[in-house]
Amino acid sequence: MEKIKMPTPLVEMDGDEMTRIIWKMIKDILLTPYIELNTEYYDLGLTHRNETDDQVTVDSANATKKYGVAVKCATITPNAQRMTEYDLKEMWKSPNGTIRAILDGTVFRAPIIVKGITPLIPTWKKPITIARHAYGDVYKNTELKVAKGSRAELVVTDENGNETRELIHNFKSSDGIIQGLHNLDESIGSFARSCFNFALDVKQDLWFATKDTISKKYDHRFKDIFAEIYEKEYKEKFENADIEYFYTLIDDAVARVVRSEGGYIWACKNYDGDVMSDMVATAFGSLGMMTSVLVSPDGVYEYEAAHGTVTRHYYKHLKGEETSTNSVATIFAWSGALKKRGQLDGAEDLVAFAEKLEKATVQTIEEGVMTGDLAVLSRLPDKKKVNTEQFLLEIKERLEKLL
Numbered sequence: 001m002e003k004i005k006m007p008t009p010l011v012e013m014d015g016d017e018m019t020r021i022i023w024k025m026i027k028d029i030l031l032t033p034y035i036e037l038n039t040e041y042y043d044l045g046l047t048h049r050n051e052t053d054d055q056v057t058v059d060s061a062n063a064t065k066k067y068g069v070a071v072k073c074a075t076i077t078p079n080a081q082r083m084t085e086y087d088l089k090e091m092w093k094s095p096n097g098t099i100r101a102i103l104d105g106t107v108f109r110a111p112i113i114v115k116g117i118t119p120l121i122p123t124w125k126k127p128i129t130i131a132r133h134a135y136g137d138v139y140k141n142t143e144l145k146v147a148k149g150s151r152a153e154l155v156v157t158d159e160n161g162n163e164t165r166e167l168i169h170n171f172k173s174s175d176g177i178i179q180g181l182h183n184l185d186e187s188i189g190s191f192a193r194s195c196f197n198f199a200l201d202v203k204q205d206l207w208f209a210t211k212d213t214i215s216k217k218y219d220h221r222f223k224d225i226f227a228e229i230y231e232k233e234y235k236e237k238f239e240n241a242d243i244e245y246f247y248t249l250i251d252d253a254v255a256r257v258v259r260s261e262g263g264y265i266w267a268c269k270n271y272d273g274d275v276m277s278d279m280v281a282t283a284f285g286s287l288g289m290m291t292s293v294l295v296s297p298d299g300v301y302e303y304e305a306a307h308g309t310v311t312r313h314y315y316k317h318l319k320g321e322e323t324s325t326n327s328v329a330t331i332f333a334w335s336g337a338l339k340k341r342g343q344l345d346g347a348e349d350l351v352a353f354a355e356k357l358e359k360a361t362v363q364t365i366e367e368g369v370m371t372g373d374l375a376v377l378s379r380l381p382d383k384k385k386v387n388t389e390q391f392l393l394e395i396k397e398r399l400e401k402l403l
Helices: 019-029 046-051 055-066 080-085 094-101 183-203 218-243 250-259 268-286 310-316 328-345 348-366 373-375 388-402
Strands: 012-015 039-043 069-072 106-111 126-130 142-146 150-156 161-171 176-180 207-208 245-247 264-268 290-296 302-304
Touching: 012 055, 019 055, 019 310, 019 328, 019 388, 039 055, 046 055, 046 290, 055 069, 055 094, 069 094, 094 290, 094 302, 106 183, 106 268, 126 183, 126 268, 142 150, 161 176, 176 264, 183 207, 183 218, 183 264, 183 290, 207 218, 207 250, 218 245, 245 250, 250 264, 264 268, 290 328, 328 348, 373 388
Parallel strands: 012 039, 012 069, 069 302, 126 264, 207 245, 207 264
Antiparallel strands: 106 126, 106 290, 142 176, 150 161, 290 302
């Protein structure tokens, strides 16, 4: 067959360790034989980030803004051990955090459902997508230890020098701790618009939850901004798409989620999203079966796997030992980006290819051929555990039958 053409490039961000090895395998086995792959390539491997003083990460994010679609391999966020291992100039920031800040994006994570891997919550039949607001709150907090006898106040000084004061606590009888949190109306608004746009894109209901009955100003501000933007900009669009925007308290949302069958987007504040995304991933089966897409309020998309660089398997690979590494989330990052590129360019053949690639991947697992991590989870009676490359070749075999 003639190779599928891509009129517009998408941004390709290479990564680290075992996922970098898988990245090349996916391209060689599943993509370049069928597509004239048109990408603007950026090497976000830790070595190259160090060589460029992390400028390559900034450049890749700006290119994503230019072209509208990116696909990203998993990357290392260095700690003290990595500083020594990679002889780094400094402890570079998380590439995901840098890209998220430049794109002003919201992260949407959803499980990939396959037969044989049953969710731990029996009622869950459809994916639950977690949308996490990735700015502020406890992740940009200020904390202090407080000595007994101290008085702690919240003080805000306006641009004219006027002060507003609120008592936090009088620490008369005990030492204690205090914490200062903040958020921005602008960031909350971007979060809301990203969630509303994504819901319209995938045609799913959107849930949002805070604890506004207790946090009557901070959490209530989130609730109000979502409501204002929905009423002014999205209500009619949601009604036309026959989907619903639903607000409730976070504890009620948790109860509803556990009793539901899934099939919606659950928007969460930063901390709630951090916790609930891991809960949803574990309850559905595996982080290796979670998609992740960063969406900006103006409709820029960056696709990646939800998991990390699979360091343990990489060290085995370096020793020449066989690995059985799950590549599904990385395959779906590529298929998601190709699908979105095709949709934006009106390239129906590219969209169709991406959908068939996803179908072939799921079909492979449902027919009992899978990597080691999935073999442990799967309840299929006849399972065949294969190595990293064999799994991709099995997908290729099924993909060619679909094309």
